[in-house]
Amino acid sequence: GAVVSQHPSRVICKSGTSVKIECRSLDFQATTMFWYRQFPKQSLMLMATSNEGSKATYEQGVEKDKFLINHASLTLSTLTVTSAHPEDSSFYICSASLSYEQYFGPGTRLTVT
Amino acid sequence: SQQGEEDPQALSIQEGENATMNCSYKTSINNLQWYRQNSGRGLVHLILIRSNEREKHSGRLRVTLDTSKKSSSLLITASRAADTASYFCATDNRGAQKLVFGQGTRLTINP
Numbered sequence: 001g002a003v004v005s006q007h008p009s010r011v012i013c014k015s016g017t018s019v020k021i022e023c024r025s026l027d028f029q030a031t032t033m034f035w036y037r038q039f040p041k042q043s044l045m046l047m048a049t050s051n052e053g054s055k056a057t058y059e060q061g062v063e064k065d066k067f068l069i070n071h072a073s074l075t076l077s078t079l080t081v082t083s084a085h086p087e088d089s090s091f092y093i094c095s096a097s098l099s100y101e102q103y104f105g106p107g108t109r110l111t112v113t
Numbered sequence: 114s115q116q117g118e119e120d121p122q123a124l125s126i127q128e129g130e131n132a133t134m135n136c137s138y139k140t141s142i143n144n145l146q147w148y149r150q151n152s153g154r155g156l157v158h159l160i161l162i163r164s165n166e167r168e169k170h171s172g173r174l175r176v177t178l179d180t181s182k183k184s185s186s187l188l189i190t191a192s193r194a195a196d197t198a199s200y201f202c203a204t205d206n207r208g209a210q211k212l213v214f215g216q217g218t219r220l221t222i223n224p
Binding site: 032034041042043044046049093095102104105107 | 144146148153154155156157158201205210212213214217219
């Protein structure tokens with residue numbers, strides 16, 4: 001149980017385009033989901049906390065207009081990277097909260113050319 | 114902000130040896146968790162230790178927590194090549210669900 005999926009696993013896009021990443025909790029309902037970004041050989045940095053039915057809470061330094069988060073249901077949160085630039089290339093990981101534990105998705109590798 | 118510090122940043126040992134990784138944090142916590150990440154993959158939850166616990170075991174894993182020193186250690190006994198990965202500790206601030214990750218230890222097990 002407690003499986004989280006992400007789609008796509010890899011995406012390559014051109015600079016200036018937008019990319020949507022989906023995070024789904026497959027066998028449980030998650031009122032809270034989290035989005036992280038990880039640069040090579042670095043740790044995970046929390047970007048935002050996504051609550052079902054309400055606006056996301058962004059961490060300091062994360063542009064909410066650039067990283068749009070929607071949590072429309074208890075099993076789905078989406079992250080849209082708008083007007084992507086090469087510096088947005090990173091590994092994006094979501095997690096879904098169940099009780100005190102977070103269950104992580106497999107990550108999405110975004111490459112912006 | 115990242116509050117966890119881990120050491121060593123990288124550790125390379127021979128298969129069969131024990132590996133110890135340490136984590137320090139700054140604020141009061143409800144619990145501390147350890148995760149493993151294989152290169153380019155998601156995180157795998159290893160173990161959770163609550164703030165009122167001092168030690169916890171799971172298979173070849175042993176985790177200790179010293180809240181007075183705000184530190185934790187992860188011991189992997191009888192290491193295997195498959196244990197090669199990055200290991201992260203993560204803490205939650207009291208009253209907050211979000212996790213703060215340490216910088217991680219890259220563990221390499223040499224056959």
